[in-house]
Amino acid sequence: MLVGQAFSDTVWSACEVWSRDQIDAFQLAAMQRQLAYVQEKSVHYRQQFKATGFDARDLKSLSDLRKLPLTWKRDYVRSMENSPPWGDCLACAPEDILRVNFSSGTTSRPVHMCWTEKDVERWADVFARYLYSQGLRKGDVFQVMVGFAWFVGGLAISQAVQRLGAAVIPAGNGDSERQINTILDYGVTALFATPSFAAHLAEVAAGMGKDLRQSKVQNILVGGEPGGGLAGTRARIEQTWGARTYDCYGMIEFQPTAWETQAQNGLVIAEDFVYAEVLDPQTLDAVPDGSPGMLVLTHLDKEACPLVRWATGDIVVRDSRPGDDGRTFARLVGGVRGRADDMLVIRGVNLFPSAIEEVVRSIPGVGVEFQIKVDDSLKDPAGFLTGIKVIAEVEAGNAFELQAELTRRIKDQLLVRAEVEIVVFGSLPRAMHKAKRVVKT
Known part of the structure; x- marks a missing residue:
């Protein structure tokens, strides 16, 4: 053109x-x-x-x-x-x-x-x-x-x-x-x-x-x-x-x-x-x-x-x-x-769900669906976040290795602590329209 x-x-x-x-x-x-x-x-x-x-x-x-x-x-x-x-x-x-x-x-x-x-x-x-x-x-x-x-x-x-x-x-x-x-x-x-x-x-x-x-x-x-x-x-x-x-x-x-x-x-x-x-x-x-x-x-x-x-x-x-x-x-x-209202502040680091998505989808063997969970267990006494929970799907056979790799990359690339939970491939809901990544409890 x-x-x-x-x-x-x-x-x-x-x-x-x-x-x-x-x-x-x-x-x-x-x-x-x-x-x-x-x-x-x-x-x-x-x-x-x-x-x-x-x-x-x-x-x-x-x-x-x-x-x-x-x-x-x-x-x-x-x-x-x-x-x-x-x-x-x-x-x-x-x-x-x-x-x-x-x-x-x-x-x-x-x-x-x-x-x-x-x-x-x-x-x-x-x-x-x-x-x-x-x-x-x-x-x-x-x-x-x-x-x-x-x-x-x-x-x-x-x-x-x-x-x-x-x-x-x-x-x-x-x-x-x-x-x-x-x-x-x-x-x-x-x-x-x-x-x-x-x-x-x-x-x-x-x-x-x-x-x-x-x-x-x-x-x-x-x-x-x-x-x-x-x-x-x-x-x-x-x-x-x-x-x-x-x-x-x-x-x-x-x-x-x-x-x-x-x-x-x-x-x-x-x-x-x-x-x-x-x-x-x-x-x-x-x-x-x-x-x-x-x-x-x-x-x-x-x-x-x-x-x-x-x-x-x-x-x-x-x-x-x-x-x-x-x-x-x-x-x-x-x-x-x-989105400004989706931004998470973790020990002074501004983090958007898209940054987690970038890491998740860069690792072969990790599925495309994931969730970020935010709850009181991740907050210090003053109410500030100290980390996040990431739930990700993986293919069978190498769950432990992928869990460790995802945890390491989030810490190294995004400078935040993440508790990574691995679930069976296909267990997270599939988005037909707009995916909801952050779950606050």
Whole structure:
């Protein structure tokens, strides 16, 4: 693929090679239009702007956005309670709502997000750009293995695949054996799943006596969990499937946000679609590139439910230098490192579940499923964690050696003490959607 060449020769591809000055100028102009729009149309933000003494016409630079407070999930939930069913964040007429999806309820009760016709078209264009950058073309067969009922991912990516002219199979995230048979019988060349489900299907296929490396699958797009950005998880998936694995990132509030290209050197932020800040999760001050912080996003052209300074809770590391493939949009190196509220502090060491996953999946013979248990027995008298418990599956025959190796690597690589419990392969629950790794008791 030529850098900047579009799937449909539209401006959305050309923007990926803008200079940083061009990106900044575009984002400032788009932000000025967007803030004027939300001030006029959104009850929530009109009240917020008034309460903080902010006027959209005051935005002279992107740094002026910091005069506004963050928008948290609790604020969005409260806006719906204030004005059911659509909420005070709605900025279009109810009759202009074209699509409604719901969150998975990972961090709160399920909430909805709305899109107008323009929003849906924009969303599909950006997602199609993702897939094109990974090599998807007309003639490919793409199997979508995430949920369609209620949730946002399945329908979104199916529409993008169709926009590129490829065949799409909307398979959902259940019926594992049928998924595998469909992949083999219909010559599927690309697919989308959570990392956990992709790993699970490899196990099921092995049990069926089928080798997924003999399928026609060339590209696997994974999302919904941090695993796609981890070298160990990526290697496991690529080895068992014989296909390249690409990470992507989005959420119901900002769908889509960032993706890996064939260069596989970080998630490319769609900077023509969203404005991204990276803040210290404690002080909420901006952090420099290369330092971990919480991702904060603002829509640049959303109509239905535009959000300003949305606190995602996800910890990332940004790199604003051009990527290896020549794309100039900033990248999230290593993908999403974890969630701010999932971070464990163990004797002064900040630890995310994704770091444990990286170690677990780097050891041959240790299964792909694991759990992290946190309970009072691991706390000192002051209530601070002194270690963690890790439950991992292993293949029969070498349990003692693998238990010792996993314990040693966690201590050496992550600098924390871990009590490792080994269980029989296949005894931990398999994730069909988003895996829950931390169990607090």
